[in-house]
Amino acid sequence: MPIIPLEDFSPLKLGLQVDDNATRFSNYFHVLRETIHWSNGWLPLEASFHAKYVLGEDLHDDARGQVKVRRRIYELRANEDWPGAPSDELAAQLDRLADAAGPAELAQVIYGQLKPALIRALEIHLDAVDRITDEVSYIVIEHLLRRQRAHVERAGRYWNITPEEPFCDDMGALEIRKRETRDLKILPRLDEPARDEGIEITPEGDPYLGEELYVNGDENHVPTERVEQQHFFHGLMDAELCAAELMARNSHEHPEMPWDFHVDMARQTWDELRHARVHEVLMKSELGCEWGDFPIGFEYFKSIYAYDLLGRLCLFNGTSEQKAMWRHSHRRQVLLDLGQENVAKVFDYLLADEVPHVHNGVRWGTHLLDGDPKAYRAKVQELREGLDRTGQPVNPPAASAT
Incomplete structure (x- = not known):
């Protein structure tokens, strides 16, 4: 449906x-x-x-928005000039992200400066664009503006955000360095993830959790x-x-991967966080x-994170997620048979999400092996031989370079 009613013949504006x-x-x-x-x-x-x-929901939202932005740049100027590299003025603000000492400082830069600057630029852009001759841009801008406003409005409930003075009047109008690129730095490798205080x-981890919960076949035990x-x-x-943390780090530690990879990792990061919320x-x-209420441990996370990107895709997406599909289906049926519908329904959508997660492993593992699906399947099989009965690596590498 057109944004402007077809009965409207108001004069076009310059745009x-x-x-x-x-x-x-x-x-x-x-x-x-x-x-x-x-x-x-x-x-x-x-x-x-x-x-x-x-943070995970917003980065997924931003990844989806970035798909629209990249596409519009391509449609407007399909050459090597754009998107180029940012101006010194914008680069100085982006450098603050690289210099952040922790998540709270990162959130301050994102929600206190960059997203408000993006919102102001989008508002100016939306007002300037002609909605008939450039309806495509109008739709993209309107979507981005709505989502960025929602991000900033919500952020103050989770971080102590101090609104900052704008670093420029209109970030969108800043010059770009055509045909140049800007490299991304990478944080040091993780020791282990962080969890809530207490x-x-x-x-x-939790000694109550036995191996029989995490095996497939007749030995599997469903908690009832x-x-x-x-x-x-x-x-x-x-x-x-x-x-979620593994997928986020897959993306962060490999900026050289194609953009579609980062979109897939952003979606899986959000999926896993949604599962945790469920x-x-x-x-x-x-x-x-x-x-x-109970203790946790990071032994499995560390054993998978120790691998390079190909190993993580083979062992987590191509093995852990793939084998979890059977367990989720089995758990669901057992619980339904016992009349525990509210618990059983949890596994319905977990199972649905595992399918694209397994595909992420196939798609990007194959990409890393020169597009050879047979080589990917062989690598998965090779790495599976080093797993225990629950799917955890017995002898993971020391600390694989990213």
């Missing part, structure tokens, strides 16, 4: 020159690109689950009693957080427990 339009979208590109990159880097080290969730972290479900879903919530609600509303 923006195509080059000016491309420049504005290029500046949006640079802000979104680096916001996504650094949000991925710091997400595992944000201790608060709810703040971690918001969460007990031990080397062995209240106490074992409390421990199980608490452990599963942490596993979902670890999965378990948080289930524990509180159905099981009589809550996040933090």
Whole structure:
């Protein structure tokens, strides 16, 4: 449906020159690109689950917006000039992301300066564009503006954000360095993720959780009693957080990968965080427990994170997620047979999300092996030979270079 009714014959307005339009979208590109990159880097080290969730949801939202921005730049100016590199003025603000000492400082730059600057630029752009001759740009701008406003409005509930003086009047109008590029720095490797204050972290995790919960076939045990479900879903919530953190770091540590890879990782990061939220609600509303009631451990996370990107894709996406599909289906059916519909329904959408997660492994693992799907399958099989019965690597590498 057209934005302007077809019965409306108001005069066209001048709008923006195509080059000016491309420049504005290029500046949006640079802000979104680096916001996504650094949000991925710091997400595992944000201790608060709810703040971690918001960071993951916003970076996924920004990744989707970036797809639209990149496409519009291509449509307006399909050559090597755009998006170029940011001006010195914008680069100085983006450097603050790279210099952030932690998640709170990162959030201050994103929500206190960059996103408000993006909102102001989008408002100016929306007012200037002609909605008939450039309806495509209008739709993209309107979507971005609505989402960025929502991000800034919500952020103050999870971080102590101090509004900053604008660093310029109109960020969208800043010059770009045509045909140049800007490299992205990478944070040091993780030791382990951060969790909410008061969460007990031990080397062995929750001793209540036995191996039979995490194997496939006849040996698999489905938790059906209240106490074992409390421990199980608490452990599963942490596993979902670890999965989100692994995907976020896959993206952050590999800026050289194609943009579609980063979009897929952003979506899976958000998926895993949504799963964790489902378990948080289930524990509180159905099981009589809550996040933090039991100890957790990072042994599995560390064993997968130790691998390079190909190894992580093979072992997590291509093995852990693939084998979890059977367990989710099995758990769902057992619980339905026992009349536990509210618990069983959790596994319905977990199972649905595992399918694209497995495909992420196939797609990008194959990409890393020169597009050879047979080589990917062979690599998965090779690495699976080094797993124990629960799917955890027996002898992971020391600390693989990213």
